[in-house]
Amino acid sequence: MSVRLDKVSKVFLDPSRPEGSVTAVDRVDLEVREGEFVTLLGPSGCGKTTTLRIISGFEAPTRGDVFISGERVNDQPPNKRDTSMVFQSYAIFPHMSVEQNVGFGLELKGRPKAEVREETARIMNVMGLTALAKRRPDQLSGGQQQRVALARAVINKPSVLLFDEPLSNLDAKLRDQMRLEIRRIQQSFGITSIYVTHDQIEAMTVSDRIVVMEGGRVMQIGTPFEVYSRPANRFVADFIGRVNFFPVTDASFSEEGLDADYRGVRIRAGSRNGDIREGGAAVVAVRPESLRLEPESGSAARFLRGRIDKAVYLGAVVEYEIDAGLDRPVMAVSHDPVVAGFFRVGDGVSLSFPPAAAHALAPEAVP
Amino acid sequence: MTDRAIGASLGEIRRLVRDPLLAFVVAAVLAALAVFILYPLASVIIVSLRPDGRWTLEIFRHVVSNPYLLQGFRNSILMGVLTAVIGTGIGFLFAFAVTRADVPFKRILHAVAIIPIVSPPFIGALAIIMLFGNNGFITWNLLRIRNFPIYGFTGLMIAQAVTFFPVAYLTLRGVLESINPTLEDAALDLGGSRFRVFRRVTLPLAMPGIASSMLVLFIETLADFGNPLILAGSRFPILSVQAYLQITGMYDLPTGAALSVLLLVPSVTAWVIQKYWVSRKRYVTITGKPTISSVKIVSPAVRSLIFAACLAVTAFILLIYASILWGALAKVWGSDNTPTLRHFLYVFGVGFKAVRDTLTIAGLSTPASGLLGMVIAFLVIRKSFPGRKFMEFTSMLSFAVPGTVIGIGYILAFNKPPLVLTGTLLILLLNFVFRYVPVGIESGVAILQQIDPAIEEAAVDLGADARTTFSRVTLPMIVPAYFSGLVFAFVRAMTAISAAIFLVSSRWNLMTVQIMAQVESGRLGAAAAFSVILVLIIFGAIFLIRALLKARYGRYGGSMLKF
Incomplete structure (x- = not known):
């Protein structure tokens, strides 16, 4: 399923500035193809996270249109959009077990209990979480929490998987490992993915294409080779x-x-x-x-x-x-x-x- | 409003239209706050300015020209200021002893400082009369002094200091705990003497907390009604009692209202300073993990001194509770000390209606107040809608408004159509719900600020709508905090008197009001027995809620039980 942004801008009110507002995202055009893994890369404050939140529906674009699978979704709230997000803080529900966390999305869709249980077991198996099914979130390590967050996001078989700096809370070694894991899961499910990071190595490792952003604008869209060896500007x-x-x-x-x-x-x-x-x-x-x-x-x-x-x-x-x-x-x-x-x-x-x-x-x- | 501001509120309105449930809840809460907090307040002010249908300052002129009433105002302010200073001083001493000085028996000191918070606020006054009054155990039985002058300034000062220092202790303990002791270690390491380090590092870091504690104590003392009613007497009039007597004794509503307006002004001023100025000055220690200090800032000699001072206060508080218990069991306090159960028999006989009524009212109003508090906290912290600031301000305002004012407001506002509620259970319930809603809001805000908004977003992202997110994700996470908040709201409801005394009737009475009536008619034994039962009920409720929380949430481990 494709994602398309058409001249999307987001202006936040900011009374502390003389002009009274700040343009976080500035006329961004982007087309993500079916099954593609695209990374939004840039320094902090470049608008990459806001762009991701516009795609997920947590922010409404001030101008421009968002299309998912060809359908304009500007007015669709996040719970109606066919996207799943992996949050930077993982956002694991602290009052639910690993199993309940993973199965929550299906439960919300009103699937029969047996089906939820079966599908949850299958995903947890793929993610190597089976042994942890009954654990509480506070008994998990950072890497395990990350896996739960990923499992919870993919179980709904979303059209688009969104990642908001998912590895920034892990230590270096685990980060290398999870990078490959994320890529593996994404490819085995074939889900269109949009990934936000400020880490260029991370972007180079996982992406089909990289979108380099600065000051709310897209500087370049290209393959890792293109952005490294044929950069668009200084x-x-x-x-x-x-x-x-x-x-x-x-x-x-x-x-x-x-x-x-x-x-x-x-x-x-x-x-x-x-x-x-x-x-x-x-x-x-x-x-x-x-x-x-x-x-x-x-x-x-x-x-x-x-x-x-x-x-x-x-x-x-x-x-x-x-x-x-x-x-x-x-x-x-x-x-x-x-x-x-x-x-x-x-x-x-x-x-x-x-x-x-x-x-x-x-x-x-x-x- | 600028174009942008209009644009922003238009956006907020659009969001409300899209979410009718949210719009309905917001509208209902705003309406309820207006009717049950602002309307009674406005009624008080209007009656004082418009006693007989035309606007006039006559009532205030009458109050200002009356030296006796003016004296009450001066005394109230004086008592508020002194209690703020002395109570904060004792509170700081205890907090410092527990967090910094490494004195022995820290847990006992902590418990002693907590007990007065969960007791009826006038227990101090009752005990002081039993110890130092006309038939006082110390003044009469031991020293054989007749008519020891305990009524007035001295007695009230002691009672207020004992009653309110625990509030300062709780605030300052939190403040001192949050100051990383390695800061003091660093200052000592740089060559500062212990006293210099205390003066230049510890004290300045604790200053915002101290200021905030003083303002809170000032507000609470100004509003206090129970202690002055028992102890102030006619030589040391106090404004809140004067307002009550004007209305119940002289049936002069406008003057009572005017006096309570005089009470309202300094109280709300102090609250606004506390809320919008002092609380912003809090320092945040910029370090990661909590560290244990190796060097203590207190020398052995100073530690002994601090410990001795704490012991003296502790002994006095234990004396208070001992005398209440003893008074409840003695045949005639001061003259015949043979043990008897007849005061308790009285409480469970004639007086039992008050016990039942109190439990009914506290039991019904507490959960409602806690729930309203959580809803308001959720709306204020997590949602944006027109009137959000208004909702926050109005709902927290109850904390600043003395009970006397709100009590008078309720009888003025709800004794005529469209809402005739005087004498009913409903008026007491409504009063309690809206008066103690800040307790629920505060615990709700504290917990919501700890919960990453991404957790709620994750639920929405997985397909949950607003209602499902709240009931399946937000609510289960805040339930433990809700119950912890309930404890304090329950204590407050059980021990309330200043507003309630205007609203009780023969149909619905309260234990606190009963205790007052017993004291006034000189039946100290019955008053003490009522107090003992009241404290036992509160302790029982606290124990029950703790046990339930532990049983229900113990398996979630630390993260769900911290609150």
């Missing part, structure tokens, strides 16, 4: 992973991508996004792991030279900060230091990158 590039920006001038387009001047050297970016004009300025984004470091040879004309300012040895990788005489140090990561060797603080290096790893963007951070 905000997205910067928010997801670490990145070096090199401002360039005199851009020219060719078959191979974009050529431009960087401090007197002509450099090439294999791809581009955003509003860049022929002959105008742009920013070339290069991820730290794409920068090649070589010992300074003196003769070879590389695009940038510098000196190692910091070197952090992490075993699998070495992270460098390089002083190249720019406003900010250049970040670089080199892999497999045992084989490739590594530099020490003070070493002179020259930097290069393959054009395929460079992505040109419009100079403004946010359009």
